[in-house]
Amino acid sequence: MDQPGCGPVKRISRLPWRLDSTDAEFEQGFASLLATKREQAADVDAAVRAIVARVRAEGDAAVIALTSQFDALDLTPATMRVTAEEIDAAFEATHPETLEALELAHARISAHHRRQMPKDDRYQDALGVELGSRWTAIESVGLYVPGGMASYPSSVLMNAVPATVAGVERIAMVVPAMRGALNPLVLAAAKIAGVTEIYRIGGAQAVAALAYGTETIAPVAKIVGPGNAFVAAAKRQVFGHVGIDMIAGPSEILVIADGDNDPDWIAADLLSQAEHDTAAQSILITDDAAFADAVADAVERQLGSLSRSQTAAASWADHGAIVTVPTLADAVPLSDRIAPEHLELAVADPDALFARLRNAGAVFLGRYTPEVIGDYVGGSNHVLPTARSARFSSGLSVLDFVKRTSILKLSADQLRTLGPAAIELARVEGLDAHSRSVAIRLNL
Amino acid sequence: MDQPGCGPVKRISRLPWRLDSTDAEFEQGFASLLATKREQAADVDAAVRAIVARVRAEGDAAVIALTSQFDALDLTPATMRVTAEEIDAAFEATHPETLEALELAHARISAHHRRQMPKDDRYQDALGVELGSRWTAIESVGLYVPGGMASYPSSVLMNAVPATVAGVERIAMVVPAMRGALNPLVLAAAKIAGVTEIYRIGGAQAVAALAYGTETIAPVAKIVGPGNAFVAAAKRQVFGHVGIDMIAGPSEILVIADGDNDPDWIAADLLSQAEHDTAAQSILITDDAAFADAVADAVERQLGSLSRSQTAAASWADHGAIVTVPTLADAVPLSDRIAPEHLELAVADPDALFARLRNAGAVFLGRYTPEVIGDYVGGSNHVLPTARSARFSSGLSVLDFVKRTSILKLSADQLRTLGPAAIELARVEGLDAHSRSVAIRLNL
Numbered sequence: 001m002d003q004p005g006c007g008p009v010k011r012i013s014r015l016p017w018r019l020d021s022t023d024a025e026f027e028q029g030f031a032s033l034l035a036t037k038r039e040q041a042a043d044v045d046a047a048v049r050a051i052v053a054r055v056r057a058e059g060d061a062a063v064i065a066l067t068s069q070f071d072a073l074d075l076t077p078a079t080m081r082v083t084a085e086e087i088d089a090a091f092e093a094t095h096p097e098t099l100e101a102l103e104l105a106h107a108r109i110s111a112h113h114r115r116q117m118p119k120d121d122r123y124q125d126a127l128g129v130e131l132g133s134r135w136t137a138i139e140s141v142g143l144y145v146p147g148g149m150a151s152y153p154s155s156v157l158m159n160a161v162p163a164t165v166a167g168v169e170r171i172a173m174v175v176p177a178m179r180g181a182l183n184p185l186v187l188a189a190a191k192i193a194g195v196t197e198i199y200r201i202g203g204a205q206a207v208a209a210l211a212y213g214t215e216t217i218a219p220v221a222k223i224v225g226p227g228n229a230f231v232a233a234a235k236r237q238v239f240g241h242v243g244i245d246m247i248a249g250p251s252e253i254l255v256i257a258d259g260d261n262d263p264d265w266i267a268a269d270l271l272s273q274a275e276h277d278t279a280a281q282s283i284l285i286t287d288d289a290a291f292a293d294a295v296a297d298a299v300e301r302q303l304g305s306l307s308r309s310q311t312a313a314a315s316w317a318d319h320g321a322i323v324t325v326p327t328l329a330d331a332v333p334l335s336d337r338i339a340p341e342h343l344e345l346a347v348a349d350p351d352a353l354f355a356r357l358r359n360a361g362a363v364f365l366g367r368y369t370p371e372v373i374g375d376y377v378g379g380s381n382h383v384l385p386t387a388r389s390a391r392f393s394s395g396l397s398v399l400d401f402v403k404r405t406s407i408l409k410l411s412a413d414q415l416r417t418l419g420p421a422a423i424e425l426a427r428v429e430g431l432d433a434h435s436r437s438v439a440i441r442l443n444l
Numbered sequence: 445m446d447q448p449g450c451g452p453v454k455r456i457s458r459l460p461w462r463l464d465s466t467d468a469e470f471e472q473g474f475a476s477l478l479a480t481k482r483e484q485a486a487d488v489d490a491a492v493r494a495i496v497a498r499v500r501a502e503g504d505a506a507v508i509a510l511t512s513q514f515d516a517l518d519l520t521p522a523t524m525r526v527t528a529e530e531i532d533a534a535f536e537a538t539h540p541e542t543l544e545a546l547e548l549a550h551a552r553i554s555a556h557h558r559r560q561m562p563k564d565d566r567y568q569d570a571l572g573v574e575l576g577s578r579w580t581a582i583e584s585v586g587l588y589v590p591g592g593m594a595s596y597p598s599s600v601l602m603n604a605v606p607a608t609v610a611g612v613e614r615i616a617m618v619v620p621a622m623r624g625a626l627n628p629l630v631l632a633a634a635k636i637a638g639v640t641e642i643y644r645i646g647g648a649q650a651v652a653a654l655a656y657g658t659e660t661i662a663p664v665a666k667i668v669g670p671g672n673a674f675v676a677a678a679k680r681q682v683f684g685h686v687g688i689d690m691i692a693g694p695s696e697i698l699v700i701a702d703g704d705n706d707p708d709w710i711a712a713d714l715l716s717q718a719e720h721d722t723a724a725q726s727i728l729i730t731d732d733a734a735f736a737d738a739v740a741d742a743v744e745r746q747l748g749s750l751s752r753s754q755t756a757a758a759s760w761a762d763h764g765a766i767v768t769v770p771t772l773a774d775a776v777p778l779s780d781r782i783a784p785e786h787l788e789l790a791v792a793d794p795d796a797l798f799a800r801l802r803n804a805g806a807v808f809l810g811r812y813t814p815e816v817i818g819d820y821v822g823g824s825n826h827v828l829p830t831a832r833s834a835r836f837s838s839g840l841s842v843l844d845f846v847k848r849t850s851i852l853k854l855s856a857d858q859l860r861t862l863g864p865a866a867i868e869l870a871r872v873e874g875l876d877a878h879s880r881s882v883a884i885r886l887n888l
Contacts, residue, residue: 098872101865112575115565123559130809131556131823136802138836152873185872222836240691243836247684268884271877306876350853358580365574365853370881373852373859376866379575380850392582392666392687394848404838406824408817409794409809415817421545422820428542428629429596432750433715437814440712 016296016320020289021330030323034337034388038250038279038319041229048204048233055208060215066205071147072179075200077216082187082198090184091191099188105377106157106192112379113165116398122407129414132407137167138243140218141401142210143195144225144235145186147176147202153189154375158382158396159225160193166401171195172210172220176202202227207234211242224400226383245400246393249386250279253371254340254360256331257295258347259288261367267298269344272372274315275308281319283338285331292322332356339390342371361390416442460740460764464733465774474767478781478832482694482723482763485673492648492677499652504659510649515591516623519644521660526631526642534628535635543632549821550601550636556823557609560842566851573858576851581611582687584662585845586654587639588669588679589630591620591646597633598819602826602840603669604637610845615639616654616664620646646671651678655686668844670827689844690837693830694723697815698784698804700775701739702791703732705811711742713788716816718759719752725763727782729775736766776800783834786815805834860886 019029054062060077068074091099122132141163145156156173163171173190175182177200190198199217201209207227213219222243223235235244253273257266270282286292299316303309325331328347335343339359347353350365357363361384364371375382383396410418419438426434438444463473498506504521512518535543566576585607589600600617607615617634619626621644634642643661645653651671657663666687667679679688697717701710714726730736743760747753769775772791779787783803791797794809801807805828808815819826827840854862863882870878882888 097868101868104862104865105869108569111569115567116577118562121559125552125555125823129822133560133841139802149874154869154873240831240833243833262884265881265884268877268881272875272881275875275877302877302880307874308876312877354851358583359847360849362850362852365851366855368856368859368885369852369854370859370885372870372878372881373854373862373866374850375878376869377862378573378852378854379569380852384850385847387684389684389687390847390849392847395850397577397848399843403803403829403834403836404841405804405834406806406818406828406839407798407809408806408813408822408824410813410817410822411810412812415812415814418548418817418821421548422817424541424545425549425598425820426816429598430593430751431716431719432752433712433719433746433756434816434819436746437709437712437716437816440706440709441812441814 016316016322019321019323021323021325021334030334033321036319038281044229044233045237048230048237051204052208052234052237055205055214056212063201063205063209063214066203067201070203070205071176073177073200080199080201080216082182082200087187087191087198090182090187093184094188098185101377102153102157102189102192105154106161108377108379109157109161109381110165113162113381113398116162117165118399118402118404127414127417128411129418130407130409134405134407135402136405137169138221138401138403139168140170140172140220141168142220142223143171143173144207144223144227144231145173145175146227146231147178150226151175151183151186153183153185154382155226156186156189156195157193160190160195162381162396162398163401164194166398168401170197170220172217173198174201174206174210176200176206204230204234207231207238211238222401224396245383245396246385246389248383250281251276252281252341252386253344254283254285254335254338254342255344255346256285256328256335256353257291257344258286258328259291260348261291261346263291263294263298264302265367265370266295266346267302269370270295270299270316270320271302271306271312272370273342274312274320275306276311278311278314278318280315281321282316283321283323283340285323285325285334287325287328287331289324292324296322328353329356335360339388341384341386341390342374344369344371359390361385361395412441419444460760460766463765463767465767465769465778474778477765480763482725488673488677489681492674492681495648496652496678496681499649499658500656507645507649507653507658510647511645514647514649515620517621517644524643524645524660526626526644531631531635531642534626534631537628538632542629545821546597546601546633546636549598550605552821552823553601553605553825554609557606557825557842560606561609562843562846562848571858571861572855573862574851574853578849578851579846580849581613582665582845582847583612584614584616584664585612586664586667587615587617588651588667588671588675589617589619590671590675591622594670595619595627595630597627597629598826599670600630600633600639601637604634604639606825606840606842607845608638610842612845614641614664616661617642618645618650618654620644620650646675648674648678651675651682655682666845668840689827689840690829690833692827694725695720696725696784696830697786697788698727698729698779698782699788699790700729700772700779700797701735701788702730702772703735704792705735705790707735707738707742708746709811709814710739710790711746713814714739714743714760714764715746715750715756716814717786718756718764719750720755722755722758722762724759726760727765727767727784729767729769729778731769731772731775733768736768740766772797773800779804783832785828785830785834786818788813788815803834805829805839856885863888
């Protein structure tokens with residue numbers, strides 16, 4: 001039974017959690033660490049419901065009115081879509097070194113994701129019955145890209161590339177343009193990634209427009225991409241009518257490290273997640289208490305020189321944790337309970353440790369694989385399960401952009417062989433018409 | 445833009461829809477057919493929220509109190525779980541012919557699903573960087589089985605087999621026992637399928653018990669299986685804390701048939717879905733108007749002799765449809781818009797037609813493959829996407845019971861090669877700590 005908030009917890013305000021797995025009270029403290037809700041879900045459901053209904057009823061007119069209200073941007077149906085000229089201009093204006101980095105990332109992400117394409121399977125069993133699975137791409141996908149601070153070109157690549165690799169024909173991107181401003185790097189990344197259309201709209205109204213369509217925007221079959229509370233609520237509300245990806249929570253990293261690491265390297269890794277969001281979480285598990293102290297000191301030192309130091313400091317103080325264990329083997333069950341989005345194994349034999357671990361969105365093996373490589377140019381996807389959901393779900397992949405049709409084909413003889421068992425099961429389930437649809441073909 | 449309910453619709457009450465694709469008003473009528481909501485979603489969210497909170501806070505005591513209230517069954521923590529003796533007794537009491545049918549179904553479903561197991565992928569790219577994907581089974585899964593009329597042993601097999609094939613170690617089944625009564629066939633199917641524990645509880649309280657755990661029931665990581673509005677709402681509410689499968693809607697079948705079929709065979713197939721639920725939907729598309737009439741007549745004739753004739757008649761009258769098209773090729777775009785759960789191709793060359801179709805949960809090829817074979821003994825899964833969601837989702841499979849960890853492993857040299865691009869992208873995204881975690885390892 002889950003008992004949120006019960007019992008005393010060894011916690012000093014404004015310092016990260018420090019837990020020692022050999023303490024008598026460890027289990028209680030660790031359970032509290034796991035149970036802590038990091039995200040305050042704003043209750044925007046009613047507001048979002050009204051927006052979705054309005055866009056569904058009024059189409060473009062509603063999207064234009066809401067964009068004027070929320071983004072201080074006056075659009076017409078003709079100016080909603082970002083033009084090819086604007087996209088080309090953004091691409092041309094991008095610094096060559098940045099373009100080169102985006103193109104390297106795109107090539108590596110594409111190469112990795114091409115290996116994920118599932119194969120069709122068509123076969124005959126011992127009776128000669130034909131069975132199979134056929135995979136086809138989803139016809140059209142909407143890609144939400146946040147505005148402002150969280151408008152990341154790397155996320156455009158990570159969301160669009162699996163779709164293009166899957167064979168999705170139409171990728172409609174929406175990105176809010178507060179007072180008209182768009183991040184040119186996001187447009188450049190969209191061009192590189194093969195996004196087919198871009199609209200300068202955002203919020204719940206953009207999600208509703210993608211789901212139900214307007215006069216200007218054709219509806220899509222699935223919507224992916226991160227967003228704020230309004231976007232997340234809108235995605236939940238349109239789910240069923242269209243598909244959605246996971247609702248991503250704040251970023252997380254777990255580093256399992258032995259004492260042979262440079263504390264500054266590990267501190268930098270912990271801070272690379274902490275700087276994303278005050279609700280982000282960075283955890284170190286180590287078998288070396290002196291190393292743990294050294295990392296804690298290094299984090300404090302490095303915090304000062306970050307442009308996002310306030311965010312990172314709040315995340316580290318509120319949600320950061322350092323856990324000491326007698327041996328690295330003792331880290332295994334703790335890591336699987338955390339089920340981290342990102343797991344770094346900065347140990348002498350990372351593969352051996354990885355073989356014993358079960359739940360993680362992505363793993364980074366060895367001392368020279370900082371998680372950040374996976375954010376950008378490793379090739380694997382950076383859209384990964386958060387908030388312990390790696391226990392039951394996976395990062396974004398080509399599989400999120402295809403769907404499977406199962407295949408059955410019987411001859412009259414094969415129906416004669418299998419039919420009686422189907423009739424028997426239909427009979428005990430009380431489904432007459434089920435029985436009849438088999439029996440009538442067998443003159444039974 | 446979606447305009448529900450607007451415009452006149454060619455609809456005569458208490459008769460199935462009849463649409464001709466060459467009519468001037470066809471598009472309007474077909475769009476109305478697609479837009480019709482078949483399910484009245486009862487608003488049970490608040491009631492379910494209270495139940496979930498109570499089970500989460502009070503554990504067994506809440507489950508026991510709620511089971512007494514809703515199922516007229518008084519339990520103790522000791523009697524909540526169905527004993528091995530009860531399961532064995534149910535198995536022994538099952539008629540040998542039924543057992544044989546269940547075992548044939550189990551063997552065929554297992555064989556088909558074993559082919560779905562995804563393969564790990566570990567490789568080095570041209571730079572020598574190690575990448576990969578590793579699949580692992582979800583540790584524990586909860587399986588909801590409805591009570592009463594919808595308590596189907598075949599559904600136990602369809603939900604449990606993909607989990608056992610995936611390697612899920614613990615499958616905890618819940619099934620409500622109104623006044624203590626359990627369907628022995630459900631217990632027998634659970635034994636055959638390898639379910640590891642069974643609890644005689646149901647409703648939102650059972651879903652909450654599986655998600656959060658109680659003193660008697662250990663929590664699971666994912667919950668699958670069909671249920672009523674309370675169960676569906678509870679699954680939505682616990683989603684995120686645990687994984688869930690799709691929320692299944694009422695059953696559907698689309699039959700595309702030429703005039704060379706026996707109208708009675710096709711009528712039986714249409715009724716095999718209609719008998720499930722008044723909200724079920726059966727649609728025939730044919731290029732032969734005389735055949736369409738003959739099927740309509742055959743449906744009326746057969747309706748009289750079904751034990752569930754009232755259900756089937758209501759489904760057929762309210763949601764059934766017969767669509768005539770000039771040629772079978774004209775059926776293709778209509779079928780893809782319907783995106784049926786089940787699609788029968790009762791035509792001379794079903795494979796050629798299938799190759800042109802895109803959206804369907806499962807396809808049944810040829811005149812001797814009634815959909816019912818897939819419900820029981822074909823081998824493919826009968827848990828399939830409903831309500832047009834085959835446009836973006838797939839039937840239940842082994843993939844629903846595994847999750848993927850992506851793998852990256854770089855050497856110092858490889859980090860030196862890829863690092864600068866990562867640093868550049870972190871720089872333009874304004875993420876200092878991201879840059880630093882790479883730069884610090886390269887002495888940059």
